[in-house]
Amino acid sequence: MGAGAKPLVVICLGTLLSALAGSIVSLALPAMGRDLGISIEDSRWIVMAYLLAITSLLPVAGRLGDMLGHRRVYLAGNAAFAAGSALCGLVPDFAFIIAARVLQAAGAAMLMATGPAIATTTFPPERRGQALGLLSTSTYVGLTAGPPLGGLIIAGLDWRYTFFLAAPLGALVLSAGIFWLPRGERRKGSLDVEGLLLLLIGLPSVLFALSESQRWGLRSARTLTLLGVGILVLWAFYRTERRATAPMFDFGLFRSREFSGAALAAVFNYVALFAIGILLPFYLTESRGLTERTAGVLLATQSLTMALVAAPAGWLSDRIGSRLLASAGMLVMAGGLLCVSTLDEQSSIAAIAGSQVLIGLGTGMFISPNSSSLMGAAPRSLQGQAGGVMALARNFGMLLGVTASTAIFQFQGGNTGRAWTDSDLGAMSAALWFAAASALVASLTSLFRKGFSGSDR
Numbered sequence: 031m032g033a034g035a036k037p038l039v040v041i042c043l044g045t046l047l048s049a050l051a052g053s054i055v056s057l058a059l060p061a062m063g064r065d066l067g068i069s070i071e072d073s074r075w076i077v078m079a080y081l082l083a084i085t086s087l088l089p090v091a092g093r094l095g096d097m098l099g100h101r102r103v104y105l106a107g108n109a110a111f112a113a114g115s116a117l118c119g120l121v122p123d124f125a126f127i128i129a130a131r132v133l134q135a136a137g138a139a140m141l142m143a144t145g146p147a148i149a150t151t152t153f154p155p156e157r158r159g160q161a162l163g164l165l166s167t168s169t170y171v172g173l174t175a176g177p178p179l180g181g182l183i184i185a186g187l188d189w190r191y192t193f194f195l196a197a198p199l200g201a202l203v204l205s206a207g208i209f210w211l212p213r214g215e216r217r218k219g220s221l222d223v224e225g226l227l228l229l230l231i232g233l234p235s236v237l238f239a240l241s242e243s244q245r246w247g248l249r250s251a252r253t254l255t256l257l258g259v260g261i262l263v264l265w266a267f268y269r270t271e272r273r274a275t276a277p278m279f280d281f282g283l284f285r286s287r288e289f290s291g292a293a294l295a296a297v298f299n300y301v302a303l304f305a306i307g308i309l310l311p312f313y314l315t316e317s318r319g320l321t322e323r324t325a326g327v328l329l330a331t332q333s334l335t336m337a338l339v340a341a342p343a344g345w346l347s348d349r350i351g352s353r354l355l356a357s358a359g360m361l362v363m364a365g366g367l368l369c370v371s372t373l374d375e376q377s378s379i380a381a382i383a384g385s386q387v388l389i390g391l392g393t394g395m396f397i398s399p400n401s402s403s404l405m406g407a408a409p410r411s412l413q414g415q416a417g418g419v420m421a422l423a424r425n426f427g428m429l430l431g432v433t434a435s436t437a438i439f440q441f442q443g444g445n446t447g448r449a450w451t452d453s454d455l456g457a458m459s460a461a462l463w464f465a466a467a468s469a470l471v472a473s474l475t476s477l478f479r480k481g482f483s484g485s486d487r
Contacts, residue, residue: 163344
């Protein structure tokens with residue numbers, strides 16, 4: 031990696047911490063509920079506040095990075111993330127922890143939006159895929175390590191230490207970043223306040239409607255009203271940004287077929303990935319009767335495979351091009367999802383693990399080349415916004431995947447909370463056919479994103 035090794039270490043560590051913060055808290059929720067005296071219903075907001083805040087603030091963080099310099103915003107994000115983590119561990123009540131989680135999420139949004147921008151501007155095009163591959167590996171290591179690490183900390187210490195752990199690590203990354211991150215140029219520009227307000231109303235409304243549709247019902251009045259309001263406000267945001275002299279988000283990015291194709295493929299990849307992520311744990315514990323520990327190991331197989339494959343796939347894409355590699359990866363993932371759709375109560379552990387490896391292999395083959403294509407298609411002056419789009423595609427795809435797969439599962443007569451029957455397995459199979467179709471769409475989008483005569487091999 032040469033001269034870029036030190037900056038890459040900083041942004042990889044920051045990415046790992048932000049992914050870890052999102053995954054480590056799940057096992058801490060029961061203990062937090064008992065300690066703070068909050069219900070299961072309220073404890074959902076400890077996760078939801080982080081998810082809604084980080085997703086809504088990604089475009090804002092990207093714009094600030096392009097205006098003020100990616101280094102400045104990345105360092106500010108580390109400071110906010112470390113402070114938010116420390117405050118989460120010190121909270122006396124429910125309202126305080128929600129506020130602290132929002133601060134933590136704001137910092138993580140700055141890390142996620144500007145980290146890929148720093149990697150893209152630090153490394154030349156022939157090494158960009160490898161750098162972004164290592165960044166993807168850091169994400170999957172954080173997602174994989176979070177639940178088992180959280181379990182160990184809670185068992186040996188206290189739930190508060192799941193947050194205290196992130197605070198000094200964030201401070202360490204901040205210190206390293208001050209010395210190691212390259213000083214980029216600061217560009218003139220102003221913040222579009224009207225666009226900012228519309229974005230911060232419209233995007234959370236859509237995201238909240240999608241997330242709550244599982245409880246309210248996809249066709250309920252509350253879901254449809256909130257979703258409709260959010261879409262109308264986002265349409266107003268689009269119209270405002272198109273005529274603004276200094277827009278919050280430059281929609282001209284999507285005029286590039288490569289950029290828009292890579293962003294769309296990323297959304298469908300995450301739709302497929304999180305569709306299986308929400309259903310497979312129930313299958314493993316309620317149909318196969320596995321313990322939570324065994325189920326956790328099987329689920330980690332997928333993320334571990336992704337982490338092992340992402341960096342080599344990025345290196346390979348620098349040499350052979352990203353288009354065919356990303357497309358092939360999504361075909362492999364679709365095959366793995368179809369394998370999962372055939373599982374039943376008699377399926378062997380080896381069959382389950384093998385399908386997980388296939389899904390992880392396909393995603394690992396896709397994510398680094400696709401990220402390299404997306405970031406490479408954006409001009410240098412808009413790298414922060416491009417990084418925000420990349421992270422936004424992940425979170426939006428996650429919500430769509432969870433919402434759609436759950437709706438299909440329930441519509442087909444599936445149920446959880448008891449031992450599964452043939453109808454539940456059939457409902458899961460239908461949802462996974464949807465996931466496989468999403469992966470196929472991602473594959474075709476990757477293949478044709480530059481047209482039949484595109485320069486990318």
